[in-house]
Amino acid sequence: MAAVAMTSAVAVGCSSGDTGDTADPAPSVSAPVEPVVEESAEPVEEEPSSAAPSPGPTLSMGGSAEFQSDDEGAGTTTLKVTVASAKYVTPADINTETQPSGEYVLLNLTVKNTGTKPAAFYSTGVSWESDAEAARVATTYGGAFNDASRLSTTYKPGQSATGTLVLDVGAKGGSLTFFRDSARVEPAVTVKLPK
Incomplete structure (x- = not known):
């Protein structure tokens, strides 16, 4: 069975210059959360495509x-x-x-x-x-x-x-x-x- 893991990224605003402000940095922005599908290590049993016909008596x-x-x-x-x-x-x-x-x-x-x-x-x-x-x-x-x-x-x-x-x-x-x-x-x- 496939497992779903949730990931997110956080971006923080930065400034290259010193403005002298001691205020909090810019608010963080979150990227949308996307599901990640991982393959299961367990084998998946498949139904046989068709059984061989019985030979009869x-x-x-x-x-x-x-x-x-x-x-x-x-x-x-x-x-x-x-x-x-x-x-x-x-x-x-x-x-x-x-x-x-x-x-x-x-x-x-x-x-x-x-x-x-x-x-x-x-x-x-x-x-x-x-x-x-x-x-x-x-x-x-x-x-x-x-x-x-x-x-x-x-x-x-x-x-x-x-x-x-x-x-x-x-x-x-x-x-x-x-x-x-x-x-x-x-x-x-x-x-x-x-x-």
Whole structure:
């Protein structure tokens, strides 16, 4: 905390010649008092600018987890994600000639709003990474086998949907991270893929 000290200056009238007067010297004049701010030696604690987002729960096949969602502006509520299965497929398995940059994986999951307010789930913009490869977007393949548009929606309390995502991941294994928000800032849940 800063301390304030008060200072003042006094000027006394003088004469260079001797007038022979024995009277009191001229009256003193005081300068205005100005505050002086001194820095405190005590450190000032600052609030952290922003905490790192929580990574969210990590699921294996057959696992379920709940996470808090507040992206819809309706207030915080709870979504539950259950991962039923993951299966690697060839382009022929999903009726496409488009080759993946890594591997196609069919991820079957259920999303349910177990909270008391509407909440959005985002099945696009999913991030994939492994011990050997840095995080990258797991591209959502838009063929007939993909239920991304059904799963990426706003769920009212009690509503749920089950569907399969077709994702292009870098390789077998690794993990997929789904986010709480469309800006992909806060992780919601991570799914460990089989090798």
